[in-house]
Amino acid sequence: MTTKEELRARIAQLEQAQMQAAALYQISRDLAAARNEEELLQILAWPTMETEASRVSLMYIDLDPSGEPEWAKTVASWDRQDTTTTAAGTRYHLPEYPLARLWMADPYEPQLISDVTADERVDEEILELLIQDNDRALATIPMSQAGQWVGLAFLSWNEPHEFGEEEKEIYRALTGLLPPVVHNRRLLIERERSVIEKLYEISRNLNVANSEDDLLQALAQPAVEAGASGANLALSTTSVSTSRASGKCDRATLHQ
Secondary structure (H helix, E strand, O other): OOOHHHHHHHHHHHHHHHHHHHHHHHHHHHHHHOOOHHHHHHHHHHHHHHHOOOEEEEEEEEEOOOOOEEEEEEEEEEEOOOOOOOOOOOEEEHHHOOOHHHHOOOOOOOEEEOOHHHOOOOOHHHHHHHHHOOOOEEEEEEEEEOOEEEEEEEEEEOOOOOOOHHHHHHHHHHHHHHHHHHHHHHHHHHHHHHHHHHHHHHHHHHHOOOOHHHHHHHHHHHHHHOOOOEEEEEEEEEEEOOOOEEEEEEEEEEEO
């Protein structure tokens, strides 16, 4: 027979689960609506604010030709003490960076270390780096898509920090929620960068064009690369006098 104490405990558990589900739902909605890396970082930092986290960083991971993590770049960072050790734009060559051994430990599970001075995962080389940055506790949230790394979130505390069950569940949930958001964000950035580079190339080629054929080549190249079989360019020159206006049209044709 259930006692009143057991019933109260069960009600408290259900209420806690409901609050946690609501928080995760809100995080999921916020992630889907994030417009840039700074907004993603705010969502990452929100669960840690009440736990007195000292800093939160969002990193993108670049792979080498074999698909292994090679570089990490900080794309957004928040620091309670306003230091610059993990400022946006900071890059780490992962094969040579000791802390990467913790960051890359598991692409699917967050790494939670309550006290870096008393954890067997932290060797002397890693500990030296962490103490240098005044990190006594840390959490890493891995982001992998289709088996490949795309990013990483790094959270740290200046004092030892015991991770509660609700906090652990949120970090586990973020491990599943973040990768597709970051992956899609990176694809969008790559597309935007590709368009900008192509426009710059067209502008440069137009500036050095010496003939109609050169102009046509510069303007039509993107279409030809996309599969167009040919292109035409018509240039209209107009001379105006007091009595009449006349126009002349020169043409160039490009066939691939």
